[in-house]
Amino acid sequence: MKRREFIHKTAASSALLGFTGASLSSFTTLTTKHLTVLHTNDVHSYIDPFPANHPKSPNGGGVARRAALIDAIRQENSNVLLLDAGDIFQGTPYFNYYGGELEFKLMSMMKYDLATIGNHDFDNGIDGLLSQLPNAKFDFVCANYDFKNTILDGKIKPYKLFNKNGIKVGVFGLGVELDGLVDKKNYKETVYSSPVDVAQDLARVLKHNYKCDIVICLSHIGYQYKNDPDKICDLKLAALTHDIDLIIGGHTHTFLDKPTIVENSKGEKVVVNQVGCYGLNLGRIDFYFDDNKPLSNKGRSIIV
Secondary structure, three states, X not given: OOHHHEEEEOOOOOEEOOOOOOOOOOOOOOOOEEEEEEEEOOOOOOOOOOOOOOOOOOOOXXXXXXXXXXXXXXXXXXXXXXXXXXXXXXXXXXXXXXXXXXXXXXXXXXXXXXXXXXXXXXXXXXXHHHHHHHHOOOEEEOOOEEOOOOOOOOOOEOEEEEEEOOEEXXXXXXXXXXXXXXXXXXXXXXXXXXXXXXXXXXXXXXXXXXXXXXXEEEEEOOOOOOOOOOOOOHHHXXXXXXXXXXXXXXXXXOEOOOOEEXXXXXXXXXXXXXXXXXXXXXEEEEEEEOOOOOOOOOOOOXXX
């Protein structure tokens, strides 16, 4: 399959989480291969839903509700990839008390496939992060952090390959610059590299060497910085590179009603999405493949 043989649907890009859900059965049955990418970012240890009297998000979020929604989507389409774009830790007493154990165990129960590292995932230092990794039954990727002189050497990979019903997916991770954002003693000898060159090199390898049908960047560099237009962000990354099909972002807590479409350096479309913070939203992107022809796209939102 070639790059232009996939179609992305911006379905349910910001589905609010609740106890009951709208049926997904209105998706037309197709003879094509169908991959659903679900994603979260900046959950920040929010395990419980917001209280009913919360001024902004009454009854919003909650791990149990997210798990129910994910399970319902898997019942509709078993071909699902579940990803997280970092900042899993820090934000509620659950992290202060359990140090990340609960977050990783719950994500493992929900069968997350992969995550990247956010700056707050260093809040207990690289020692604290390493001590919790056995509780994560999924892998972590980050290509622009070099951990070779730290205890995380070999624990975090630059990318991971998936084969989902014959669809080859390559996912790589990117992290935000740590200097000035994280105390040096927490990340120690971790070396940061600029995301653009790293992303372009890896995207080329995944697309052309490994022949991936979809290349996904799992990013914790931020969606956009209006007050600092020169700072690298997801929108700039998409425009400056090619061979990336989807950028799933985090860090800036940006709530998007639907994904943003950006033209890359070759004039091809890149899907960029981020779903806010605290587990209030679940991102969903559907990819449809046909061996012979591209399909028309259609998107819709699921409000739960």
